[in-house]
Amino acid sequence: MSKPVTLTEFHPHRTTTLHHRTHLVRDGRPAVPLDLELHYTSLDPFAVRIGLKTDGASIHWSLSREALLLGLRRHEGIGDVAIWPVHQTDGCGWLRIRLGPLRSCAVFQMERDVISNWLDVTLQLVPRDTESDHLDWEGFLAPLLDQD
Template identity: 90%
Template sequence: MSKPVTLTELHPHRTTTLRHRTQLVNDGRPAVQLNLELHYTSLDPFAVRIGLETDGASAHWSLSREALLLGLRRHEGIGDVAVWPVHQADGCGWLRIRLGPLRNCAVFQMERDVISDWLDITLRLVPQDTESDHLDWEGFLAPLLDQD
């Protein structure tokens, strides 16, 4: 895999982006290499945006940061999204993410340590259990309450 690149900004708001490679894991077929981008911002502190790209085609999802953190250690998720670790005898490990229903899904795997290190950066930007402190509640509620 290529070397991961992490970009972090603190102004005007806290963001971090990880650019790396991931693999689309197909049953019985060779893995397909994809460009991966994970983005986190204090403006949306509960979510991680995932972007995948290959040959000009791209797809984007939003996942819970909490689900990714839990998925580093154990299977997390039901329904159309699941995250879990895959441990190997040599000590290296993968993080797998399943998107879509079981019968028609895509499973991606990426280096667990790379994702864990990047999630640690998100926790330094917005510590767990302080996410609500970063939401602009007044900005959200003002248009709803300002009805003429």
């Protein structure tokens, strides 16, 4: 596995991006290497954007930061997204994420500590329960309400 790289910016808004090499899981085992990018911004404080890339193909997905936080400790999610911890006999802790419906989905895993540390950075940028404070409701509503 490559060493994870986290980039954090504070201007003009707060963002952090994690770049990491991970694996697609097949039959419960790591199979295909993937480049993973996790992106978080205070402009969209409830969401984490995921990008997966391999050999010219890519997929992008958005999911709840809260679901990722809860998935560190227990199975979280229904429908097209599920997140759960996996403890290996070698003592390593992994986090698996399933994207897509059960019949046609991608499951990938990464070290639990890597994503936990990155989520800590997101919580420093936008603490839990303050997400709504970062939404620009006035900027969104002003043009709508000024229509005479």
